[in-house]
Amino acid sequence: MRTKSILLLSLLLLTVLLSACGQKGPLYLPEPDEQEQGQ
Numbered sequence: 001m002r003t004k005s006i007l008l009l010s011l012l013l014l015t016v017l018l019s020a021c022g023q024k025g026p027l028y029l030p031e032p033d034e035q036e037q038g039q
Helices: 002-020 034-038
Strands: none
Touching: none
8 A cells, every 4th residue: 555655646746747847938027018117
């Protein structure tokens, strides 16, 4: 029973880590709009 739960936790952790690898996008804060700067 213990090895089954360890295997399940390992698979869950692996799934989470692999899904995080697909997160792509700009790693910067977008510039505020000109309308926001005027206020």
